[in-house]
Amino acid sequence: MADMYNHHTVEKKWQKIWDDEKAFKTENDYTKPKFYALVEFPYPSGQGLHVGHPRPYTALDIVARKRRMQGYNVLYPMGWDAFGLPTENYAIKNKVHPKEVTKKNVARFKEQLHSLGYSFDWDREINTTDPDYYKWTQWIFLKLFNAGLAYKKEMPINWCTSCKVGLANEEVVNGVCERCGSPVVRKVKSEWMLKITNYADKLLEGLNDVDYIERVKTSQRNWIGRxxxxxxxxxxxxxxxxxxxxxxxxxxxxxxxxxxxxxxxxxxxxxxxxxxxxxxxxxxxxxxxxxxxxxxxxxxxxxxxxxxxxxxxxxxxxxxxxxxxxxxxxxxxxxxxxxxxxxxxxxxxxxxxxxxxxxxIQVVEGSEGPVDIDAAAFTDVATGKMINSGFLTGLTVExxxxxxxxxxxxxxxxxxxVNYKLRDWVFSRQRYWGEPIPIVHCDKCGYVPLDESELPLLLPEVDSYMPTDNGESPLAAMTDWVNTTCPCCGGPAKRETDTMPQWAGSSWYFLRYTDPTNTEALASPEALKYWLPVDWYNGGMEHTTLHLLYSRFWHKFLYDEGVVPTPEPYQKRTSHGMILGENGEKMSKSRGNVINPDDIVKEYGADTLRTYEMFIGAFDLSASWSDDGVKGCRRFLDRVWKLQTMLDKDNDGYSKDLETKMHQTIKKVSSDFENLKYNTAIAAMMALINDFYKKNSITLGEYKTLITLLNPVAPHITEEIWEIIGGEGRLYEQSWPEYEEAKTVESTVEIAVQINGKTKVTLSIGKDDAKDDVLARAKEALGDRLDGKNIIKEIYVPGRIVNIVAK
Structure with missing residues (x-):
């Protein structure tokens, strides 16, 4: 072994091996038990990954790697949510086509993700801007239109006077555009709408059948607001x-x-x-x-x-x-x-x-009777008797x-x-960089859908992406593309020039991962039947309302259309807390507290970053970044590496004195990985390592188990150690360690041995040892401390103390 762990060499070595061997390629073997792990795919911005991205990716990578070791056929995919206004604004400012901007940003993100050793099946990579992908986004829209769930309506929108586009409510802060700071006004526009309100009750009822953390269910219910x-x-x-x-x-x-x-x-x-x-x-x-x-x-x-x-x-x-x-x-x-x-x-x-x-006028009497409503609001009285209410007076509220x-x-x-707070979904945007809406308008026939055979309707090349003063999409100026014939009557017609919102591609992407190269359907019925629902979906709390609601709506519609086999897309949904700056504030360029993961990987290694982001605190809570914490995780990995110097290669089992601790650690790590308690799982492995260092010895069997448990968190260093110590095959191909419940229970306990209530020594005994045997051993352990004393009483509290009362 090398004296020091060289992460530069080791991580590049194993990333190449995994690529060459297609180590994490998902099998199309529908006979095996499946596990579909999903993380929200990122928007590939020019800034690249920030240290918040690896937290959810590592968490689900841990579960995916563990499941593979348990014999599951695992689907853990990655792709790019690549349409949207930030790329278009960058293209406008720098006079670069959004397609080229997206290509460059995707390459940057992919390089960074690759450097972190994630077990994504890159053969299933998708990109919402790929015509082979957005063909099926358009296909779903046509299904919605033909079902009467897509319609056009005049409505007021938030209009940025500088960006010249409609903004979502959350993009308006104090009356100005969040991005550019220009005034925002209300402007009436003809917008495409989706009738999500038709699915309000189904969206509510479906929450009873899924394993979502309670605050996610609450946010969904509150937004629907029945x-x-x-x-x-x-x-x-x-x-x-x-x-x-x-x-x-x-x-x-x-x-x-x-x-x-x-x-x-x-x-x-x-x-x-x-x-x-x-x-x-x-x-x-x-x-x-x-x-x-x-x-x-x-x-x-x-x-x-x-x-x-x-x-x-x-x-x-x-x-x-x-x-x-x-x-x-x-x-x-x-x-x-x-x-x-x-x-x-x-x-x-x-x-x-x-x-x-x-x-x-007070009309409901509270528990203390009428109040001075001019002095204080008498609000929201849900019980009590009616007063000042004509024929209702004297009745209860109900x-x-x-x-x-x-x-x-x-x-x-x-x-x-019955009413709902939920509003229909505003679906169109007056911008270029989005999916073209496959509808034409004919003065005679109205809004007419394209035939499915004409999909994808390609986004045309344009000379200018500049927003227009009249609020129309830049596509409106492309008369050769806009002017067409009506699919219904053959007369002159105009294409829809608004494009779809970024929400469109992200509402069904999880379906495409199951069969990403299918040219005949968004995915084959066989693939959808096998992989759905997604077993575990993790993402940010900021997406647990609208994104989750929109994707559930599309999925339920496709279920009603017979396209997908399950009424709900995701069986389990969890969310992670943000990683804050060292000062406890949200990371941002303006605060100067942004951490680039590339810097951490370069100095300390990908495994260190992965370990630290799992050890930083409770996964569902926000946590502040700490450089000292990063260094501490690197020291932990170095200690794992140096265990090779005390390895007993001839013992492929567990040593007798650590057998219970080994089974306890396997049980805890296995459970904690499944329950988002990554920090306590790592802490358990740290404690186990301390025991090996106290003994200055570790058996081959103990080392193999340790690095197998650690592998999902730190895959590079553990693969290298596995190879060095002569493990057969690759570590990621091994079976997950199993524990015996009976062996997780301590067979011995440490008890205090006291004289007149003062502890003199401690004694290790069997938890089932007889009282007389324990007392005899206790007096033996006390040795000459009892010389010359008259023993008056011998007290034994089973499993806790021996107290000798003597004069």
Whole structure:
């Protein structure tokens, strides 16, 4: 052996061997038990990997390697989520085609991942920008369109005045674009939408059948937001129109003292001539247009609004005339765009009413009776008796809910209603670098899908990727590509020039991994039946809501279409915590605390980085980076290497004094790897190594077991040691160590031997030794300490202490 472990030589050696031997190529043997491990594929940015990437990749690599040793046919794939705005912006700035930018970034990412020794099957690599891949993304879209789940709709979007593109709510911060800092305004655009709302109940019900950590299920349920309530019609006084609201608390109708509508509500423009303060309304709408939906609904913000002077509504429960306000906290895209306000029982309504001196009526009595609602909000009373509520007075809240729903239905002024917070998915983007939407528009036939035989509809080459001032995609300027014929009537038609969002390719990528070169289908039925569902999917908490919801929606749709064999795509979903800078802050260039994994690999080795990222702390929690921690993990690996100097090559079993510790360690490491407790698994191996160093000896059998347990974490060094000590074949091909439960229980215990309650020596005894034998050995161990003393009493607490009471 070499005196020092040279990670430069060893890691390159084994990475080449694995490549040459295709060590981790997934077999198409559908008779073996399968295990499908999946990590979220990365967006290949120009910055390359950061140290946060290896944490989930290493975690699932550990499980994948362990499963192979346990005889499973393992699928552990990797690919690239490569469409999207960052690449397009880079291309615009540097005048380089996005395709070339993507190619360069992918090569960089792949080189970095390769240097970390992951057991990905690179023969199954996919890329969302590959026409052979996005052909099937387009195919799924056509299926959705033909099923009536894809449609076009005019709607307001967040519009960056500089990037000239629509932004998601989370991309708008304090009214400006997160990327460029330019003002963001609300702009009405015709957008492609997907009817994810049709699957709301299926998405909720499916959560009962999967193994997701609870906070992931909670985030999904909250986003879908199913609630039961009633729709209620409020007449506009002296007009034919009505304002329909949805409420989960129809029992509080007698407490509705005003209404609020969204600034975009069509009723405003319809009755423009009747509104006396029109200039104030226009000014307020302009202000609201500069905010994202998130900013408008944030509960902590100051409430703003303007009364619609000239329009009032009639509360249908008691025919009371109430004012109508506009306020930006009501969204046209959520519910009906109008709410009834019950300020005595809702924080938001109470704050609004307090600010604008609007009346409040308490209609539910709390446990302590009426309160001073002018002094403090009396909010969200879910129990108690109704007061000030006409025919509902005296009823419980639940009784009142049912009675008023019957009343609304009987009087035809409302109805029972199940509602969802979930909105249909805005699916189109006015940008170049995305999948073309395979639809044409014909003045005669409307929106017409391309025939499947014409897929993929290729993204054309363009001279300019610059966004347009009118908000259209750069593709709109390519008249030769845009102008086409209608597949239905053969007449003139125009192609859709919006492209799909980055979400599209990531919503089904896990399916393509099962059969990535199939030209006849997105994957063969045989492959899908064998590999689905994904057994274990790990990703960031930031993707456990929308990405997970979108991909589950697409999968459930494909299940209904008979394309996939399972109703859920992922059986198990876990999430990891972020790695923070040494100062405990999120890593970012502006803070100057970004760690490049290449630097760690170069100085300390890939195995050190892998070990450290698993040892840094509890996997599901955030943890701060520590250079000292990295050095400590390197010292641990060096100690594993130096065990060769004390190796008893003639003993291929376990030494008697460490047999129990060996079986305990196998049990703990095996369990911890399966339960995301990588840090405690590594700690157990560290403790075992300490025992070998105390003895200054390790048997061949013990060394083989140790490096097999460590192999999924640190594959390079352990393969090298296996070869040096004469292990047969490759280490990754060996069977996972097994333990015997009976041998995990200690057969001996250390007890204290005391004289008059003071410990003098310790004694190792068999846990089942007889009392007389233990006492005899204890007195023998005390030796001359008992000379001249009169023993009064001998006490033995089994397995704990011997106490000799003497004078």
């Amino acid at each position: 609630s039961e309530g009633a729709e209620v019609d409020f007449r506009i006084k002296d007009k034919e129109d009505k304002l329909r609201v949805y409420t989960t608390r129809p029992d509080t109708l007698f407490g509705a003292t005003y209404m609020v509508v969204s600034p975009e509500h069509p009723i405003i423009d319809k009755y423009k001539d009747k509104i006396k303060n029109w200039d104030a309304i226009v000014e307020y709408r302009e202000m609201a247009s500069r905010k994202s939906d998130f900013e408008r609904t944030e509960l902590a913000k100051d409430k703003t609004g303007v009364v619609l002077d000239g329009l009032t509504a009639i509360n249908p429960i008691n025919d009371t005339e109430i004012p109508i306000w506009i306020s930006d906290y009501v969204l046209m895209t959520y519910g009906t765009g109008a709410i009834m306000a019950v300020p005595a029982h809702d924080d938001r309504d109470w704050e609004f009413a307090k600010k604008f001196s609007l009346p409040m 009784e009142a809910k049912e009675k008023v729903k019957d009343f609304l239905t009987e009087k035809k002024i409302g109805n029972r209603k």
